[in-house]
Amino acid sequence: MDQESIVIVGAGLAAASTVGALRERGHAGPITLIGEESHLPYERPPLSKGFLQGNDEPEDFTVHDAQWYAAQEVTLRLGTAAISVETGKQQVLLADGSAVDYDQLVLATGSRASVGGENPMPGYDLPGVHVLRTLADAKSLRAELTEGAQVAVIGSGWIGMEVAATARQRGARVTVYSPSEVPLAKVFGERFGHYLLELHQRHGVDVRTARAQGIEQVDGHLQVLSDAGSSRADVVLLAIGARPNLQLAETAGLDVDSGVIVDASLRTSNSKILAVGDIAQAFNTRLRRQLRVEHWDNAIRQGKLAAATLMGEEESYDWLPYFFTDQFDLGMEYVGHNSPDDTSVVRGSVESGEFLLFWQDGQRITAAANVNIWDVNDQLRELVGREIPAERLADTGIELGDL
Ligand SMILES: Cc1cc2nc3c(=O)[nH]c(=O)nc-3n(C[C@H](O)[C@H](O)[C@H](O)COP(=O)(O)OP(=O)(O)OC[C@H]3O[C@@H](n4cnc5c(N)ncnc54)[C@H](O)[C@@H]3O)c2cc1C
Known part of the structure; x- marks a missing residue:
C-alpha cells in the first residue's frame, strides 16, 4: 500500500495537507498533484483579510514552497484542470489531453464563488464586479479598493462582511446589501447578528436590508439595483455564497448530494477514491450525521485523515467543526x-x-x-x-x- 500511486486532484489546502501527511506517515510511492490554478496550494482566509488589507503577500500563506514539493518527490501538474475520471481504467483525464493513472485518487476540488447558479445575477460579468475565491480574484479586487472608492458588497455572509471591514480599513465607502435585517442571524441567532451589525455600523459601513436584483453600467459607473432602490458603486463584490466543485465526482459516477458522499474515513462510493475538504459530505462520528463544512481547519484535518485512510490506518472524522473570523x-x-x-x-x-x-x-x-x-x-x-x-x-x- 505504501508504494501505490496516489493522485490528488485540486491543489488547495486539503490537498497540501494530504500530501504532507502521506509523506509523514511513510508513503513511499508516487504522488501527483493536479491543480487548475497555476499557484502552489495556498490558504484562502487571508484573501479577505491580510492580503486584501495589503499586510500579507502570497508567500506568507503558501502552504509549502516549491523546494518542499521537490524534496517530497511530488509531481506537480499545476495550471491544468482535470476534466474527467475513468474509473474503469483508473485514470484522470486532463484539459491538456494527457491522462494520469492512479491506484488511489483523492478529490479535493474545493468550492467556487457562486454568481447565482442557474439564474446568475444580471451584470455579474461587468468590469468592476468581483467574486472572491482565488488569489487572482483577490489581486484584482485589492487593486480597486482605493481610498474613497464606493464599494457595494452584495451578500452579508462571512466573506461579504470581512471584505466590507477590509474595504473600510482601506478608506473606501462601503454599502452592504443584506437580504436579512440582521447579518448571519439566520444561522447564528439575532444576538450575534446584532453585535456584528452594530460593529460594522460603528465603523461606518452602510448595511442595508435589501435584496440586490442586478448590476448595471450607467455612464461609466456601476449601479446596484435592489428592492430598496438603486445606488451607484465603483466596485461591486458579489458575495452570495460558494458552491462545491462536484463535476469531476459526477464524471466518476460517485454518490453526490450537496457534496461528495463519503464515510467517516473519507471513502466515496468507489473504494479507490476519497474526497476531502469543502466538497466532502462526510459522516461525522461525533455528531452522528453527514456534514459538509467549508472551513480552513476542516481542510487541514481531513487531509490528514485521508492520508491515514490511504495508509490503511483506522481513524475517523470525529472532531467538531471549527472556524474563525476577523473583522475590524x-x-x-x-x-x-x-x-x-x-x-x-x-x-x-x-x-x-x-x-x-x-x-x-x-x-x-x-x-x-x-x-x-x-x-x-x-x-x-x-x-x-x-x-x-x-x-x-x-x-x-x-x-x-x-x-
Ligand atoms: C476569501 C475566503 C476567506 C475565507 N476565510 C475563512 C476563514 O476565515 N476561516 C475559515 O475557517 N475558512 C475560511 N475560508 C474557507 C477555506 O478557505 C476553505 O474551506 C478551504 O480553502 C477549503 O479547502 P479545499 O482544499 O477543500 O478547497 P480549495 O481551497 O477551494 O482548493 C481547491 C482547489 O481545487 C482546484 N480545482 C477545482 N476543480 C479542479 C479540477 N477539475 N482540476 C484541477 N483542479 C481543480 C481549485 O482551482 C482550487 O485551487 C475562506 C475562503 C475564502 C474563499
Whole structure:
C-alpha cells in the first residue's frame, strides 16, 4: 500500500495537507498533484483579510514552497484542470489531453464563488464586479479598493462582511446589501447578528436590508439595483455564497448530494477514491450525521485523515467543526455545530466586545464561540455536547473550567 500511486486532484489546502501527511506517515510511492490554478496550494482566509488589507503577500500563506514539493518527490501538474475520471481504467483525464493513472485518487476540488447558479445575477460579468475565491480574484479586487472608492458588497455572509471591514480599513465607502435585517442571524441567532451589525455600523459601513436584483453600467459607473432602490458603486463584490466543485465526482459516477458522499474515513462510493475538504459530505462520528463544512481547519484535518485512510490506518472524522473570523477589532473562534433553532446564551458583556457565546438545544450545548477572548477555544470544545443550565453558563462567577 505504501508504494501505490496516489493522485490528488485540486491543489488547495486539503490537498497540501494530504500530501504532507502521506509523506509523514511513510508513503513511499508516487504522488501527483493536479491543480487548475497555476499557484502552489495556498490558504484562502487571508484573501479577505491580510492580503486584501495589503499586510500579507502570497508567500506568507503558501502552504509549502516549491523546494518542499521537490524534496517530497511530488509531481506537480499545476495550471491544468482535470476534466474527467475513468474509473474503469483508473485514470484522470486532463484539459491538456494527457491522462494520469492512479491506484488511489483523492478529490479535493474545493468550492467556487457562486454568481447565482442557474439564474446568475444580471451584470455579474461587468468590469468592476468581483467574486472572491482565488488569489487572482483577490489581486484584482485589492487593486480597486482605493481610498474613497464606493464599494457595494452584495451578500452579508462571512466573506461579504470581512471584505466590507477590509474595504473600510482601506478608506473606501462601503454599502452592504443584506437580504436579512440582521447579518448571519439566520444561522447564528439575532444576538450575534446584532453585535456584528452594530460593529460594522460603528465603523461606518452602510448595511442595508435589501435584496440586490442586478448590476448595471450607467455612464461609466456601476449601479446596484435592489428592492430598496438603486445606488451607484465603483466596485461591486458579489458575495452570495460558494458552491462545491462536484463535476469531476459526477464524471466518476460517485454518490453526490450537496457534496461528495463519503464515510467517516473519507471513502466515496468507489473504494479507490476519497474526497476531502469543502466538497466532502462526510459522516461525522461525533455528531452522528453527514456534514459538509467549508472551513480552513476542516481542510487541514481531513487531509490528514485521508492520508491515514490511504495508509490503511483506522481513524475517523470525529472532531467538531471549527472556524474563525476577523473583522475590524473583532476576532472570533467558533466550535461545534448549532442549528438555527438553538437558543443562545451570552457569558460576559457584549458591550465590552469581549464575551463568550453558547448555543443550546434545551440544555445541551451545540456550539460555542469566543469573541476577543483568547486561549479558551479548547475549553469550549470540551463543553460542546454537555448539558448545562443557561443560568450557569452565563454566570461569570463560575470559572469556565468548573462548569
Ligand atoms: C476569501 C475566503 C476567506 C475565507 N476565510 C475563512 C476563514 O476565515 N476561516 C475559515 O475557517 N475558512 C475560511 N475560508 C474557507 C477555506 O478557505 C476553505 O474551506 C478551504 O480553502 C477549503 O479547502 P479545499 O482544499 O477543500 O478547497 P480549495 O481551497 O477551494 O482548493 C481547491 C482547489 O481545487 C482546484 N480545482 C477545482 N476543480 C479542479 C479540477 N477539475 N482540476 C484541477 N483542479 C481543480 C481549485 O482551482 C482550487 O485551487 C475562506 C475562503 C475564502 C474563499
